[in-house]
Amino acid sequence: MAHITLPDESLPGIVGLFNFRPETAEPLQLLAETLLRGDSPLTSGERELIAAYVSHLNNCHFCHTSHASAAMAHLNCDLSLIDDIKNGFQQIEISPKLRALLHIAAKVQKSGREVQAEDIAAAKAVGAADKEIHDTVLIAAAFCMFNRYVDGLGTWAPKEHEAYREMGQRMAFTGYVRFSVPQD
């Protein structure tokens, strides 16, 4: 049971929290939509892998498995490959550029101060552009927020990969925004 009383305890992870506080749900959903499905030189599949990897490093089962499922939907991979994210990408084909960006994301997960000029230079050497580095750092930072939000309030998460199949396809192909957001 969550640390606070949610209107619908059957809703897992962040979904139950969206339902509790629509005022914060709107911008949180728009942030996920923009980061993972908006304009970026990185594909949505690559960005979902970064999100799933950081969530794994933060030990957040709900975010990890749901974003891994979204990545598998984008990449047209079987859900059984989700575990490969935890194993450091031995089976999923990733470019040297994405590997360098995942290395930066893992540093951000520990602390922003861990990211060194050498890490950035190594990513640039394999073709990462400034915007790709920016988007990687912000996705990693954003999942340090989402993961803490989901686990810090003690939400529940389905255990098996299969339970995330439809959710991942919806995240990948329908998107994250369910509430309208006012423009500033």
Added chain:
Amino acid sequence: MPHIPLPGHLPGITGLLEYSKDTAHPIRVLTQFLLRGKNSLAEGERELIATVVSHYNECKFCTAAHTAIADLLLGETETCELVKKDIDTAPISEKMKALLKIAVMVQVSGQAVTPEAINVAKQSGATDIEIHDTVLIAALFCLYNRYVDGMATVAPTDPQFYLGLGQRLKENGYNRLPNGYDHLKN
């Protein structure tokens, strides 16, 4: 020096938010609601949460900026300094002590938040919404601190800079200024 070219007249977070305005928009909307929206926690109390998390993440820019805003909102400079040193002995309510301790746990990890810490907060009068907002503010600053330091943005050393920034945020909040930031050049 930042890892990517950013507007030189906008150190810290502001240059990043101008570099990527489409991602900045929802971050600004979320921050404006959490820190300035209608809430049973005072604006100064919410800034203490932001400051403490930034302090524990050792993010110089965010800590100095939110200390400046908290000081302006509280009307004195002692409380914020004492909170950063020791939450237990700081001159704040039992409820705020309990909420700040939850925020410090969130800084470590979501899983670090204990049911006991939540119970202490509830027993000292914290509502579910106050607990929710505390956790989300703390989590949001784990984003900001990593964004600011992960991109190696510049943190000015002149205290006057943060007083000016604090004043600007007190007056305008966290939404983008309608006319942008060109007036800050030179």
